[in-house]
Amino acid sequence: MPHTVKRPKKVQPPRKQNVKKLKSFTGKRRAGNSSNPRGPTICKRQPVTRKPKAKKRATRVIQGRAISKDTKKAVTGRASKTNNTFNVLGSIRCTRSSQTQNGLFAELAGRRRSLRGSQLSQIVLQEVKSPRRVVTKKTIKAQETTEQDTMKNPDLCDPKSDVRQDEALVPNRGHPTFNSVSDEAKVEEDRESLVLNAATVVEEKAEVTSEMVESENNPGPIQNTDQPHTELSDLLVNSCDSTVNVDFVCTLNTSDLTVSTLSQSHDIDPQITPKDSSQLDVSVVSPVNELLQESTTLQHTPDPTQVVDREHQCTLDPKAKDVNDADVKTKDANDNDDEMYNKNEGALSLLSLSAGFYCNSLPGLDCESQTATYFLNKLLSSSESTQSSFDNESETGGSVLAPGPEEAGASSFLEAELHQRLPQVQQRRERKKRRRCGACVPCLRKINCGQCSCCLNRKTGHQICKLRKCVELKKRPFPISAEEVGHFTSFA
């Protein structure tokens, strides 16, 4: 009876009872994102027009406790047999709908719309039918199914899934990633054996690497023939491998050595074949590694003009900056939506790294102007611009963007533009919704705790479970504070 427990927490004064009807004509508090014009600080003290608690309770009962509604819909097996108790036990299978809604699908698949009409469900069905997995599917599909499998396959194939899911219902039990201790142990075991297998592969990989270093005219994936660079990038690749070891071992099992060897190249297609919950790590980290390698090679380009050129592209016409951005982005999206997203996903984890790199690689820019342009970028991208402002932000994780593509020369213009935009930004507090990063621990959590205030109050709260709240979204979406704005303005 959770709904009786929470009672004393915050009992609203009786004035709130039965005042919902007043809502339309009282100076009810308006959400900032309300499209309706907000009067200037409308009567702060107007009677709160909130739903009566009684109704709230009712909704809470409806809410149930453990899983989201959609998830509940998909409750199968035992749970469905014992009607009325499906919030207690059972293999809770998240429907595609709910998963997608929660971003579980989209986490690795880029824009959600790209999933529409995909063969995903078919793949899943196939895989469900035959535990033997289809390895022939392409990268993205495989990654999608990774997510999918972690949800569905264990459910149908793993007799322990019930236990696992049930464990997951109880918060703070077990590891955040592994929902049950036994499961974790098993996975650990699994992983160890895989590591052993991987060790040999890594050796081979090292051989290949050294070969690549030796062969100067190597037409291989590393495009740059510059010797020092090759060494450097190889070094970095190797350093990446230190992390790859763990994360790719899981893939080795089913996709042979192709992955590890391919990972030397840029256009790796880590054909991840889901195995168990540990795949979560793989699915997340693989793109990251991919990007790591990419970015390292990019970063250590012997000719820094390459970077500058890239920067320059966006700066040629500062006025067209937005258009440029959108252009590039849409092109990318059309071209390779998923890859793009993968990179961005990786960028999420590489943010600090790349940021630091950019700072170092752009000698013409001091840190201050870097941050300035960075913030300006944020401003611009988060302002009202109807086109893809949200994409800009969200696809970079919404937290830290790679510092702006502007050069010092354009700073004055940008400041001017900043001045123009600032009022708008301040006026329009409403911003495009960001999306969960999909990679943090809370994001990886699949099941609502059912006990936090958000879970208990979802109908009115409209908030995701606290334990599932993305850490990126918890951060200030707009790290530019008033004083920072002041700094900017004094900047000009």
Place this chain on the structure above:
DNA sequence: AGGTACGTCGCG
């Protein structure tokens, strides 16, 4: 049409 969840507000 309906669900989920982000952004934002008022309040304590």
Place this chain on the structure above:
DNA sequence: CGCGACGTACCT
């Protein structure tokens, strides 16, 4: 700062 509420963007 956290909570509760609400508007609404985004998705199926």
